[in-house]
Amino acid sequence: MTTAVAAEYSAPAKIILFGEHAVVHGQPAIAAPVSSLRAFASVTPASAGSGLAIDVADLDTRLTISSGGAVPDHPLARAACLLLDTICRPPPDLRVTLRSQIPIASGLGSGAALTTALMRALVGAGGMSIPDAVLNELVYEVEREFHGTPSGIDNTVVVYERTIWFVRGEPPALLTVGKPFDLVVADTGVHASTKDAVAGVHALLAADPAGTRPVIEAIGALAHRARSTIARGDIRSLGPLMNENHRLLQRLTASSDELDRLAAAALSAGAWGAKLSGGGRGGNMIALCPPGAEAELAAALLAAGARRTIMTKVEAHE
Numbered sequence: 001m002t003t004a005v006a007a008e009y010s011a012p013a014k015i016i017l018f019g020e021h022a023v024v025h026g027q028p029a030i031a032a033p034v035s036s037l038r039a040f041a042s043v044t045p046a047s048a049g050s051g052l053a054i055d056v057a058d059l060d061t062r063l064t065i066s067s068g069g070a071v072p073d074h075p076l077a078r079a080a081c082l083l084l085d086t087i088c089r090p091p092p093d094l095r096v097t098l099r100s101q102i103p104i105a106s107g108l109g110s111g112a113a114l115t116t117a118l119m120r121a122l123v124g125a126g127g128m129s130i131p132d133a134v135l136n137e138l139v140y141e142v143e144r145e146f147h148g149t150p151s152g153i154d155n156t157v158v159v160y161e162r163t164i165w166f167v168r169g170e171p172p173a174l175l176t177v178g179k180p181f182d183l184v185v186a187d188t189g190v191h192a193s194t195k196d197a198v199a200g201v202h203a204l205l206a207a208d209p210a211g212t213r214p215v216i217e218a219i220g221a222l223a224h225r226a227r228s229t230i231a232r233g234d235i236r237s238l239g240p241l242m243n244e245n246h247r248l249l250q251r252l253t254a255s256s257d258e259l260d261r262l263a264a265a266a267l268s269a270g271a272w273g274a275k276l277s278g279g280g281r282g283g284n285m286i287a288l289c290p291p292g293a294e295a296e297l298a299a300a301l302l303a304a305g306a307r308r309t310i311m312t313k314v315e316a317h318e
């Protein structure tokens with residue numbers, strides 16, 4: 001494997017605009033990258049025979065992988081091995097340093113972004129390239145091994161870095177976005193397990209299928225309406241759809257007091273719509289921002305207890 005110079009690779013965070021949880025049960029969902037918030041993998045050559053060292057800067061963790069050595073029981077070590085197997089390479093003599101601007105366990109796809117950046121680094125360091133579709137499969141494989149049975153939406157939006165229409169088990173469709181729009185993402189500061197929240201919905205379905213199935217289908221119907229609303233650039237009309245999606249997620253036990261408080265604060269401060277984003281029960285809320293109102297909305301969310309806010313734009317696309 002040839003690595004002449006240091007290089008840096010990255011992948012973005014993501015938000016789910018519509019359809020989380022219902023997507024696990026076959027309904028469509030819409031997700032967008034947050035390109036201003038990223039995970040980075042920087043590569044530097046290491047001495048001959050030293051193997052692959054992956055330094056996870058934020059966790060103070062070093063994972064070492066060498067030919068014939070035991071693989072550390074860690075998603076990122078597993079990701080590296082899976083990628084090297086796929087490109088038929090032994091562990092290279094490299095140091096990969098991973099760092100991330102994406103808060104963990106908050107529904108922003110930090111795991112998928114780190115895995116993607118690491119895999120890109122190993123491919124790039126070998127002077128190779130792999131199609132996004134293959135990379136997406138590999139990142140999904142790692143997500144699946146370590147996070148139960150994810151729908152695949154996180155890895156897909158992170159790898160393609162485009163706003164997508166996603167149906168489990170189908171190739172993703174790139175979404176037409178008629179006009180760009182702004183969102184404020186507000187972090188409750190509460191770490192929540194997506195796996196537990198997903199299990200909660202499974203439990204509801206098992207206990208009360210007749211009451212739960214229509215809620216899941218209603219979320220799918222909202223995603224369809226949102227798709228055409230986004231395509232024609234009727235941004236303001238997205239707001240009520242987001243509010244309705246949040247109410248349906250509450251019925252699936254995916255919300256929390258903190259998320260509800262932030263959503264209410266966003267609406268009082270003039271947001272056109274607000275909902276939780278991702279697994280919920282903590283993590284992040286997203287609010288649809290009228291043009292020019294970002295700063296005011298962010299201030300209102302911080303005053304209502306948000307740990308931090310991020311402004312992001314969903315870019316227009318044909």
Ligand code: PMV
Pocket residue numbers: 016019020021022023024106107108109149150151152153154194198277278279280
């Ligand atoms: O990883 P998170 O917290 O953004 O949630 C993913 C979205 C879910 O629909 C709740 C789960 C999934 O696998 O799609």
